[in-house]
Amino acid sequence: SQQGEEDPQALSIQEGENATMNCSYKTSINNLQWYRQNSGRGLVHLILIRSNEREKHSGRLRVTLDTSKKSSSLLITASRAADTASYFCATPPRGAGGTSYGKLTFGQGTILTVHP
Amino acid sequence: DAGVTQSPTHLIKTRGQQVTLRCSPKSGHDTVSWYQQALGQGPQFIFQYYEEEERQRGNFPDRFSGHQFPNYSSELNVNALLLGDSALYLCASSKATGGFADTQYFGPGTRLTVL
Numbered sequence: 377s378q379q380g381e382e383d384p385q386a387l388s389i390q391e392g393e394n395a396t397m398n399c400s401y402k403t404s405i406n407n408l409q410w411y412r413q414n415s416g417r418g419l420v421h422l423i424l425i426r427s428n429e430r431e432k433h434s435g436r437l438r439v440t441l442d443t444s445k446k447s448s449s450l451l452i453t454a455s456r457a458a459d460t461a462s463y464f465c466a467t468p469p470r471g472a473g474g475t476s477y478g479k480l481t482f483g484q485g486t487i488l489t490v491h492p
Numbered sequence: 493d494a495g496v497t498q499s500p501t502h503l504i505k506t507r508g509q510q511v512t513l514r515c516s517p518k519s520g521h522d523t524v525s526w527y528q529q530a531l532g533q534g535p536q537f538i539f540q541y542y543e544e545e546e547r548q549r550g551n552f553p554d555r556f557s558g559h560q561f562p563n564y565s566s567e568l569n570v571n572a573l574l575l576g577d578s579a580l581y582l583c584a585s586s587k588a589t590g591g592f593a594d595t596q597y598f599g600p601g602t603r604l605t606v607l
Contacts, residue, residue: 409595409596411598416531416580416601416603417600417601418496418582418598418599418600418601419535419582419584419598420598421595421596421597421598424595464534464535479525479537479540479548479550480525480527480535480537480584480596481537482527482534482535482536483534484532484533484534485534
């Protein structure tokens with residue numbers, strides 16, 4: 377089964393609006409990562425938040441992490457048409473000794489459409 | 493500084509054939525992971541190579557095999573192709589430090605179509 381589950385599956389908004397996507401996971405993690413994928417191409421790393429962090433910002437992106445609820449959210453502020461893409465959360469499971477080795481488990485993603 | 497590169501970009505094969513996909517990691521990276529992404533799905537982890545050895549493997553049959561070379565580049569081989577192997581194959585590289593491999597950088601992928 378998927379480690380990360382994104383919600384909603386699809387989101388359609390107008391340019392300038394904010395977009396919020398949520399991710400839930402099942403096992404203990406060292407960190408959680410968000411990726412963007414444009415139209416079946418390679419994934420672009422957006423942001424990584426570690427398990428001891430609660431919030432992180434990068435430009436128009438804000439990511440929160442609640443380890444007690446095993447959930448994370450990605451907020452894109454003042455969205456642009458160029459933000460149209462699929463967004464995935466991914467987690468490397470926490471292994472023995474706290475190592476993870478980077479095996480990422482992805483959810484099915486949220487398809488974001490931003491209308492000009 | 494070149495990012496992760498993959499070749500070929502697209503590939504069409506028929507059932508039963510064998511295919512080899514190639515990946516060159518980002519400069520300074522020593523770990524290569526391969527993922528399969530079916531249409532409309534998230535990427536699924538196939539395996540990861542570090543120091544020329546398979547370190548972790550996902551739930552994929554033995555038809556999927558790989559190799560990592562001394563220069564850290566990697567190949568993914570799939571034998572006896574099935575229609576269900578049609579997917580986007582993604583390579584990701586990272587730098588392993590102290591047992592952790594954090595941010596993974598993905599290549600553009602190879603689109604494999606099996607007819």
